[in-house]
Amino acid sequence: xxxxxxxxxxxRLYTLTQxxxxxxxxNPFDLVTLVVAECDPVPGMQSEHAAILxxxxxxxxxxxxxAELELPVSITRILLSDLLAAGRVSARxxxxxxxxxxxxxxxVLVGLRNL
Amino acid sequence: xxxxxxxxxxxxxxxxxxxxxxxxxxAAVAVTAAVLLGPESARGALAVAGVVAxxxxxxxxxxxxHAVLSARAARxxxxxxxxxxxRLLQERARLTQDARRQHEWLTGELDRERARLSADLExxxxxxxxxxxxERDRLTEQHDAATARLAREHAEERARLTDDHAxxxxxxxxxxxAHTDRLTQEHAEEQARLSGERDRLAQDRDRLIAESxxxxxxxxxxxxxxxxxxxxxxNAAGRMQALSTGMLADLRAMExxxxxxxxxxxxxxxxxxxxxxGRLADSVAVLTGARSGxxxxxxxxxESILRGAMGRINGYQRVRVHSTSNIAVAGHxxxxxxxxxxxxxxxxxxxxxxxxxxxxxxxxxxxxVIVSVEDSGLVMGEAQLxxxxxxxxxxxxxxxxLTGTRLGLAVVGRLSRRYGLRVSYRPSARGGTGVLMLVxxxxxxxxDAPRTPAADATTTTTAPPVTATSASLxxxxxxxxxxxxxxxxxxxxxxxxxxxxRLPRRRGTRPADEPARPADGVEPETHHATSYDTAPAERxxxxxxxxxxxxxxxxxxxxSRAGADDLDPDPVPTHESPAPGTDASPLSLPRRRxxxxxxxxxxxxxxxxxxxLRPAPTAEETKARTARFSSFRQAVRATTPDDTAAGTxxxxxxxxxxxxxxxxxxxxELQTNESQxxxxxxIGLQTTPTTPEGDxxx
Numbered sequence: 001x002x003x004x005x006x007x008x009x010x011x012r013l014y015t016l017t018q019x020x021x022x023x024x025x026x027n028p029f030d031l032v033t034l035v036v037a038e039c040d041p042v043p044g045m046q047s048e049h050a051a052i053l054x055x056x057x058x059x060x061x062x063x064x065x066x067a068e069l070e071l072p073v074s075i076t077r078i079l080l081s082d083l084l085a086a087g088r089v090s091a092r093x094x095x096x097x098x099x100x101x102x103x104x105x106x107x108v109l110v111g112l113r114n115l
Numbered sequence: 116x117x118x119x120x121x122x123x124x125x126x127x128x129x130x131x132x133x134x135x136x137x138x139x140x141x142a143a144v145a146v147t148a149a150v151l152l153g154p155e156s157a158r159g160a161l162a163v164a165g166v167v168a169x170x171x172x173x174x175x176x177x178x179x180x181h182a183v184l185s186a187r188a189a190r191x192x193x194x195x196x197x198x199x200x201x202r203l204l205q206e207r208a209r210l211t212q213d214a215r216r217q218h219e220w221l222t223g224e225l226d227r228e229r230a231r232l233s234a235d236l237e238x239x240x241x242x243x244x245x246x247x248x249x250e251r252d253r254l255t256e257q258h259d260a261a262t263a264r265l266a267r268e269h270a271e272e273r274a275r276l277t278d279d280h281a282x283x284x285x286x287x288x289x290x291x292x293a294h295t296d297r298l299t300q301e302h303a304e305e306q307a308r309l310s311g312e313r314d315r316l317a318q319d320r321d322r323l324i325a326e327s328x329x330x331x332x333x334x335x336x337x338x339x340x341x342x343x344x345x346x347x348x349x350n351a352a353g354r355m356q357a358l359s360t361g362m363l364a365d366l367r368a369m370e371x372x373x374x375x376x377x378x379x380x381x382x383x384x385x386x387x388x389x390x391x392x393g394r395l396a397d398s399v400a401v402l403t404g405a406r407s408g409x410x411x412x413x414x415x416x417x418e419s420i421l422r423g424a425m426g427r428i429n430g431y432q433r434v435r436v437h438s439t440s441n442i443a444v445a446g447h448x449x450x451x452x453x454x455x456x457x458x459x460x461x462x463x464x465x466x467x468x469x470x471x472x473x474x475x476x477x478x479x480x481x482x483x484v485i486v487s488v489e490d491s492g493l494v495m496g497e498a499q500l501x502x503x504x505x506x507x508x509x510x511x512x513x514x515x516x517l518t519g520t521r522l523g524l525a526v527v528g529r530l531s532r533r534y535g536l537r538v539s540y541r542p543s544a545r546g547g548t549g550v551l552m553l554v555x556x557x558x559x560x561x562x563d564a565p566r567t568p569a570a571d572a573t574t575t576t577t578a579p580p581v582t583a584t585s586a587s588l589x590x591x592x593x594x595x596x597x598x599x600x601x602x603x604x605x606x607x608x609x610x611x612x613x614x615x616x617r618l619p620r621r622r623g624t625r626p627a628d629e630p631a632r633p634a635d636g637v638e639p640e641t642h643h644a645t646s647y648d649t650a651p652a653e654r655x656x657x658x659x660x661x662x663x664x665x666x667x668x669x670x671x672x673x674x675s676r677a678g679a680d681d682l683d684p685d686p687v688p689t690h691e692s693p694a695p696g697t698d699a700s701p702l703s704l705p706r707r708r709x710x711x712x713x714x715x716x717x718x719x720x721x722x723x724x725x726x727x728l729r730p731a732p733t734a735e736e737t738k739a740r741t742a743r744f745s746s747f748r749q750a751v752r753a754t755t756p757d758d759t760a761a762g763t764x765x766x767x768x769x770x771x772x773x774x775x776x777x778x779x780x781x782x783x784e785l786q787t788n789e790s791q792x793x794x795x796x797x798i799g800l801q802t803t804p805t806t807p808e809g810d811x812x813x
Contacts, residue, residue, distance in 0.1 A: 010415060010423030010453055012363075012390055013370055014383040019432045021380035044439040047418055072370055074379050 013071070016048055017078045028084070029077045033091045034059040048079050049088070056089060131180055138176040142169030349405035352396050359393030360409055387426070394427040394461075397454050398526045409450055414443035414560040417477055417484065424456035430464035430473075438477035441562040442484055448534045448558040455530040458523035459488050459538070459550050467492025467547055474545070483556045490547040500540045500548075507531060507538040534558055 014021065023029070036059050041050035048069060055068055066076040083089045146165030153161045366386045373379060415423070417440045425431040444452050463473045467490040478485045495503065506524035508531070531538055535555045543549035 009419050010411070010426075010449070011419045012383075012386055012423070012426035013367070014387055015422040015426040015431060019383075021383045022376040044437075047416070070371075072379060073374055074376050 013075055016046070016071070017075060020078050021074065023074065023077045023081055027077055027081050028091050029062050029080050030093075031061070031063045031073065032094055033062050034094060035062060035065060035080060035089050035091050036060075037089055039088050046079075049083055052076075052079060052083060053088060130184060131177065134180040135173050135177040139169065139173045142172050145169070345403050348399060349403035352400035352403055353405050355396035356393065356400055356409075359389055359396055362389045363393065387431075390427045391429060394454065394457055397450075398458070398522060401454070401526050401529050402522070411446035411449045413446050414562075415446065415449035415453075416441065416443045416562060420444055420449060420453050420456065421475060421477070421486075423453045424460055427453075427457040428461040428464055430469075431460075433464055433467075433469075433471065434460055434473045434475060436475045436477075438475070440477045440479055440484060442479060443560045443562050444554065445558045445560050451530045451534045452536065452554055452558070455527045455534075455536060455538075455552065456486060456488075458527050459552060462523050463488050463490035463492070463548070463550065466490065471547075480553075481556075482553060483559055484554045486552045486554065487549055488552070489543040489545050489549040491543070491545040492547040494542060494546065495540065495548050500542075503540050504538075507540075 029035075035052075035056045037053045037056040039053065041053045045053075048071070051069060052065055055065055062076060062080065063073065065080070066073045069076060071079075080089065080091070084091060146162070146169050149165050150158055150162050363386065366382055366389060370379060370382050370386070373382060417438060418436075421436050421438060425434050425436070428434075460473060460475070467473060471491045473488060473490045476487045476489070478487070503524055507527045510528075527536075527538055530536065535557070537551075537553040537555070539551050541549050541551070
């Protein structure tokens with residue numbers, strides 16, 4: 001892991017994205033978009049990009065990538081759009097059936113509260 | 116004497132031919148007759164012998180005829196030659212006679228001519244002797260006349276000159292006397308004036324001695340004032356550093372907390388501004404000789420070094436980094452290298468057009484790593500290059516001559532001197548100026564080295580200068596660190612240094628501690644929960660009262676630090692503290708922290724059920740699962756539109772507690788804490804996970 005703890009690295013978030021803080025309007029990534037790497041990390045790459053490519057060897061959701069990188073989701077989305085624009089990853093949305101309906105979520109919530 | 120043969124000398128074949136022919140005919144007749152006459156039996160041999168004899172006869176006759184003819188020709192030639200010789204002898208006798216006659220005639224002519232010339236010569240000599248005598252008499256007369264005239268003139272001239280000399284002598288004597296009198300008078304006057312001058316100078320000397328004493332006193336005062344001002348500045352710079360470090364940590368935490376893109380953009384903007392302010396504080400601290408910035412507990416990779424440097428300058432978006440190096444800078448020097456690079460980058464960005472890019476190249480060489488910064492801005496002249504190199508060489512440590520624009524180079528000079536960096540300037544191929552910074556090998560660490568014994572040795576050997584620096588700092592009249600902090604701060608700050616030294620060892624022993632934990636049952640869980648509480652508190656996200664009474668004995672340092680952060684507006688040792696903070700659990704902490712809420716919820720709700728549930732999954736599995744779940748939940752909550760409106764929940768430190776039990780008192784606490792702020796919601800934005808979930812279910 002490149003970042004073992006919060007604020008334990010000298011690089012600031014805006015340097016990771018060259019100052020961009022919001023993703024473009026046509027950004028295809030939402031929280032549950034599955035990302036798959038299309039190539040291996042190459043030397044000279046930004047370390048976050050390399051980490052993303054290593055993580056997404058199998059389909060991984062954007063939130064999971066953000067959690068693993070310990071970066072805010074917005075920043076992760078910007079990094080991912082860079083990789084997508086370069087053709088290094090591909091993204092697809094999970095099928096609708098994969099999202100459980102609200103009843104199931106409610107039951108899960110009740111169950112969690114009863115723990 | 117053999118003359119060439121004339122054509123008639125050699126006998127021609129035609130003249131030779133008749134004799135052999137006649138002989139041959141006769142011989143043939145004779146042979147025929149002999150053959151006919153001879154006996155029949157010997158006729159053959161006779162014929163042969165006859166023919167041979169005839170042939171031999173013919174040959175002999177031919178040779179004889181040839182010899183006779185040759186002799187006749189030779190005799191004719193001899194007679195002709197003899198006649199020629201006689202003719203030539205007669206010719207020679209005639210010529211000899213002619214020559215003798217000619218000789219006699221010429222001799223007579225010569226005698227006559229000589230006699231005539233001798234007579235002429237004698238005549239001429241006589242005439243010349245007469246002329247000479249006449250001339251000599253005339254010249255002698257002239258000479259006598261001239262001599263008499265010259266003697267007369269000489270006497271007259273001498274008399275005149277003697278008179279002139281006497282008159283001149285008299286006049287000069289008079290003048291000399293007058294001059295001597297005048298000089299004597301002037302000398303007396305000058306002497307009087309000089310004695311007056313001497314008195315006046317003596318007075319001046321007394322006055323200057325007094326002035327010098329006064330100036331010395333003032334110099335002492337000024338030196339004292341300068342030292343005081345310097346230490347005060349160092350102190351203030353240290354505080355500013357600590358503040359900016361704390362603010363950066365806060366901002367980083369807020370950036371993790373707020374997922375609204377607008378808020379994130381504002382936070383990043385603030386982050387950038389704060390980083391620049393922090394660099395300025397670092398610069399002042401370096402120039403005043405205070406400690407430089409924070410120290411990192413682990414080596415910092417070159418990519419992070421470059422990005423850290425970029426993040427501290429204004430025009431970081433124009434910086435393009437070309438680096439494939441994986442090498443890292445040792446933790447104690449990373450901040451200095453970063454700061455020096457930031458100043459160089461800032462210079463390059465400031466002195467190039469606002470649209471031009473600044474390129475940074477990293478190259479590993481045997482002596483270390485060369486970082487070259489190339490801009491396409493102003494071309495520095497030779498003198499400017501020399502001055503810049505002198506400034507960054509760190510040779511002059513005085514603060515004199517510092518101007519606002521030269522501050523950065525002086526900082527680079529100080530840092531180069533401290534860490535052995537070598538900085539050189541040259542014209543860049545891009546049209547501007549190129550700066551080469553050599554990071555020496557002894558502060559570089561191989562990227563995979565941090566956990567090897569060699570890296571530990573590096574850390575421990577580099578640690579003594581740390582303590583030495585801090586000790587010398589605390590010895591200064593106005594120390595920038597612990598003594599200005601509250602009383603409970605001091606032991607924590609002093610404890611941070613040894614723990615920083617012990618860091619690699621503790622990290623190494625952690626795997627040995629890890630397996631013992633599950634056997635303890637519930638106790639390790641509370642242990643973990645406590646550390647989760649203190650870790651975000653140490654980040655200083657928002658003031659929290661719940662984190663203060665909770666410290667476990669094993670984490671008293673972090674707990675007291677967290678409390679100090681909340682109490683003291685001047686969290687001075689923050690720049691040192693992240694090392695111990697990460698030391699508590701350097702690798703597993705970030706992953707576990709996200710699971711903290713669930714763990715705490717379980718612990719506070721029912722300890723018995725937790726104890727019953729815990730042993731089933733291993734600790735690692737639970738952590739991984741809860742981490743993933745909580746990150747998912749946080750992300751979902753961030754996009755909920757009514758999230759900010761419902762954001763009056765608790766802070767991260769107590770987010771695991773149920774809302775119906777602890778939500779109200781904490782929100783009260785927040786309101787009292789943040790009553791001055793205009794928007795308490797935006798600051799206390801991190802809500803409990805239960806609030807959005809409640810929204811979802813409703």
